[in-house]
Amino acid sequence: MDIFLQQILNGLVLGSIYALIALGYTMVYGIMGLINFAHGEVVMVGGMVTVTVVSALLGMGINLPALALILIGVMVAIPACMLLGFTIERVAYRPLRNAPRLAPLITAIGVSIVLQQLAILVWGRNYIPFPPILDHDVVEIFGASITKLQVSIVVLCFVIMTALLVVVEKTKLGRAMRATSQNPAVAGLMGVNVNTIISTTFVIGSALGAIAGLMVATNYEQVHYYMGFMIGLKAFTAAVLGGIGNLGGAVAGGILLGIIESLGAGYIGDLTGGFLGSHYQDIFAFMVLIAVLIFRPSGLMGEKMADRA
Template identity: 65%
Template sequence: MDILLQQLINGLVLGSIYALVALGYTMVYGVLGLINFAHGEVLMIGALTAFSAISALVGINPDLPGWLLLTSGVVAAIPVCMAVSFTIERFAYRPLRNAPRLAPLISAIGVSIVLQTLAMIIWGRNYLIFPTTLPNDPIVLHTFVPTPEADYERIVSITPIQILIVVVSALLMLALTFMVKKSRLGKAMRATSENPQIASLMGINANSVIAATFVIGAALAGVAGVMVAANYAVAHFYMGFLPGLKAFTAAVLGGIGNIYGAMLGGLLLGMIESLGAGYLGQLTGGFLGSHYQDIFAFAVLILVLTLRPSGLLGERVSDRA
């Protein structure tokens, strides 16, 4: 039972990160019908920007509290990620908006490679040790479970940064849901996703709405990048590729273009990965386990695309003309 609870906690933490990044994919696709494969690199830029900001503050005053350092890293990462994503939309995607669908896809892959290369030039190719901001000591829960043979101790642990990841992700997802459903920008985004031409005739600036969609998704990815770096204590120029690909899988699983689907898909994928890796490692005596958890994510992607391409909450709709 302790393994199940521990893996559920790990899955919730991992799924919260996937959900945040998947929201960026699903919002852009819902408004523009575009898969932004450079979104994972925005996460990487956020993590490395936070690393530089926190390292600079530690160099100035090593006695600053950890919560202040982490907050400063997030505050530095968000505007940088927003500026990067705005630039990508303006110069890599907007000129190709009316081009065949393959053109922006190729452009997205090219932008991803460019961002990785620039990050490697700026921060180097080696793994960077992310500064410790919150205590590393896990919060351990002990419970004694009586059995006919003997009592045994069930141990479940969670770290402060993992608690922060779950809480912050939940708050950001609630804020995004409120914004999309209640704000003027959210209404404009929904109108643009239905029909950009008609939305323009109604006085909505489609270009501004699309740019805002990219920027909001980038802010979420920036926060997720700082969370990933703080949780694993490392940052490097290639760190955004795999989480970005898994977040795309989560968006497809939930139904790409559907905000609730992205949240659900992210949480489910995190649970599937953690439970699969945990029990696979137990059954094989540690021979297989966490190093093979990527198999589960991409197996899910294959199954979803094969059995239900629209995702769990997606609707089967015809392609736009």
């Protein structure tokens, strides 16, 4: 039972990070119908920048409390990623808005490769450890343990996700975003500046990505130029699982996927009599994805959509 609860808690931490990244995918997909393959790389840049800034501050002998250091780091990372997201949309996606759907997908892959290679240029190919400022105090919940850091990751994720939902549902900007996602042409006729809205969506998504990057970095205590790829893919899976284009769905999908994954990794050995081990963790996301798309192609919370070829 302890193990079960422990896996649920691990899954919750992982899942809230997935959810935060999934929001970035789902917002862009909802508005433009485009898989922003480069979003995982934005997350990676966010993590890299945070780690670099924190290390640099420590290197200069500035001994602030850990929280303040991380806060400064992420305050640099967020604008950096926002700028990155804005540039990606402007350069790689906007000119192709009316092109056949394969074209933006290929540019997205191209941008993703370019960002990875630039990251190698700047930060090298090795894993960069997070500076040893994190505390590892453990909280016990019914026999399962979770670090305070992980608790704060989950809490922060929920705060941000709630804030985003409020923005999208209650503000004028949110209304414009929803209108654009339903029909850009008509939204334009109603006085919505579609280009600005799309840029804003990318910028918001990238800011969330930067925060997610920080969380990945603190959770695994290391960053790497390739870290955005797998986590981006899984977050996309989470977005599809919840019903792509649906913000609440992305959150639910992310958390569900995180829990499925950690339960799966925890129990697959017992279930298959030791034939498959926990190193098969990564296949669960894809198995879930395939199953969802077969049995409920619109996702758990998605509305029935017309065919999007």
